[in-house]
Amino acid sequence: MIPGEFEYYAPTSVQEAVSLLQQHGEDAKVLAGGHSLIPLLKLRLASPPVLVDIGRIQELKGIRRQNGAVTIGALATHADIEFSEDLRGVFPLMHDTATVIGDPMVRNLGTFGGALAHADPAGDWPAVALALNATMRLTGPNGERTVAADDFFVDLLTSAVEPGEVLTAVEIPVPQGKYGTSYQKFSHPASGYAVVGVAALVQMGADGACQDCRVAITGAGPKATRATATEDALKGQQLTEELIAQAAEQAGNGMDFLGDIFASESYRAHLVKVFTKRALLGAMQAAQ
Amino acid sequence: MATHPITLTVNGSQRQGQVEPRRLLVHYLRDELGLTGTHIGCETSQCGACTVILNGQAVKSCTVFAVQADGGQVMTIEGLAQDGQLHPIQEGFWEEHGLQCGFCTPGMILSTYDLLLKNPDPSEQEIRHALHGNLCRCTGYQHIVKSVQYAANKMKGAPAVAD
Numbered sequence: 001m002i003p004g005e006f007e008y009y010a011p012t013s014v015q016e017a018v019s020l021l022q023q024h025g026e027d028a029k030v031l032a033g034g035h036s037l038i039p040l041l042k043l044r045l046a047s048p049p050v051l052v053d054i055g056r057i058q059e060l061k062g063i064r065r066q067n068g069a070v071t072i073g074a075l076a077t078h079a080d081i082e083f084s085e086d087l088r089g090v091f092p093l094m095h096d097t098a099t100v101i102g103d104p105m106v107r108n109l110g111t112f113g114g115a116l117a118h119a120d121p122a123g124d125w126p127a128v129a130l131a132l133n134a135t136m137r138l139t140g141p142n143g144e145r146t147v148a149a150d151d152f153f154v155d156l157l158t159s160a161v162e163p164g165e166v167l168t169a170v171e172i173p174v175p176q177g178k179y180g181t182s183y184q185k186f187s188h189p190a191s192g193y194a195v196v197g198v199a200a201l202v203q204m205g206a207d208g209a210c211q212d213c214r215v216a217i218t219g220a221g222p223k224a225t226r227a228t229a230t231e232d233a234l235k236g237q238q239l240t241e242e243l244i245a246q247a248a249e250q251a252g253n254g255m256d257f258l259g260d261i262f263a264s265e266s267y268r269a270h271l272v273k274v275f276t277k278r279a280l281l282g283a284m285q286a287a288q
Numbered sequence: 289m290a291t292h293p294i295t296l297t298v299n300g301s302q303r304q305g306q307v308e309p310r311r312l313l314v315h316y317l318r319d320e321l322g323l324t325g326t327h328i329g330c331e332t333s334q335c336g337a338c339t340v341i342l343n344g345q346a347v348k349s350c351t352v353f354a355v356q357a358d359g360g361q362v363m364t365i366e367g368l369a370q371d372g373q374l375h376p377i378q379e380g381f382w383e384e385h386g387l388q389c390g391f392c393t394p395g396m397i398l399s400t401y402d403l404l405l406k407n408p409d410p411s412e413q414e415i416r417h418a419l420h421g422n423l424c425r426c427t428g429y430q431h432i433v434k435s436v437q438y439a440a441n442k443m444k445g446a447p448a449v450a451d
Contacts, residue, residue: 001331005289008309008355038351039333055356103421104399105336108345109352
């Protein structure tokens with residue numbers, strides 16, 4: 001399978017990438033790790049006339065921890081995250097999520113930023129970014145801007161990255177005090193993509209009650225979505241298995257579900273509740 | 289369509305070429321450099337037959353453009369044996385019957401190479417996890433896992449192999 005023809009540029013700075021994107025407008029597509037885009041090009045489901053390969057931009061690489069936050073460069077690969085001991089210490093679910101993405105070779109090249117910008121409805125990172133209250137940093141012709149994860153996933157395969165913009169980094173605040181995280185996924189047995197994936201963050205107050213929690217669902221609908229009714233049912237409460245099971249029943253309320261030959265809409269709706277419960281139990285245990 | 293000059297170090301030798309940007313690394317290796325040990329299986333980033341080592345890590349060369357690899361170091365299955373001496377991973381596949389038809393073998397071996405660089409003493413579960421992206425339709429994987437265990441044992445304490 002050979003992709004259609006395209007012009008290729010390999011800028012070495014974000015500024016250069018942005019001006020190339022501006023120059024080529026709608027014709028241009030950003031190439032990062034290529035593990036979503038190249039398969040689409042080979043199947044000729046996409047044929048952009050211009051590719052701007054940001055893979056050589058050093059400033060987009062690396063994972064840093066500073067000032068109570070973790071900053072993950074858009075070009076950090078899934079493997080970089082999987083093998084970052086520092087990150088694993090702060091957010092064990094980042095490691096756990098990375099290990100269930102694709103396979104080792106895919107993780108060696110596929111990028112965190114690329115997966116978020118691509119906004120695949122069955123991608124794993126969108127749920128994690130929502131649960132961890134991440135902030136996306138974008139650079140475009142008008143300079144830098146930030147977008148909260150809550151506003152970043154717009155629709156099926158559509159993120160808030162505008163044409164001409166590059167996602168440069170993702171900032172994740174490290175919660176104070178006791179907290180736990182978990183990502184639970186029902187993988188498609190052949191593709192490995194999430195049929196349903198649920199990420200949860202639980203923060204405990206000094207009184208042992210749930211001070212805050214965030215739960216996000218991927219795979220089930222056209223875009224990753226928070227389970228706010230579930231979150232509201234748990235905030236301020238002393239968490240028990242029973243309470244979590246009750247709250248998880250509200251996960252997916254009001255959501256649009258996707259259905260396919262493998263998992264119907266109603267099956268996905270059921271899985272959302274089951275995996276929300278598992279993710280919350282995992283996060284609660286990790287917080288203790 | 290404009291072509292781009294690329295320079296790769298392949299199995300230790302510098303190779304220069306002129307490629308269309310849409311040229312996939314696997315096609316460049318096989319069709320231009322004649323390194324047909326890198327196989328094309330599914331062409332959809334799933335089977336792992338096209339696995340090569342790029343800049344020290346295993347990648348699926350059907351999902352990388354040759355221009356993306358410009359300036360990089362590539363090792364294919366042809367680069368593994370030194371002076372006619374099988375690499376311990378190759379020896380493991382030989383000794384433990386880690387192949388039947390052999391189509392997946394170059395990819396299996398190079399994924400194993402990546403694994404043993406990162407984890408010289410993997411458990412059986414870690415071996416299976418590391419080979420998750422390589423499909424074998426003959427052996428049922430049991431002998432492949434044994435081959436990797438053979439290689440890991442042989443390589444323990446041995447000096448690291450250069451790319």
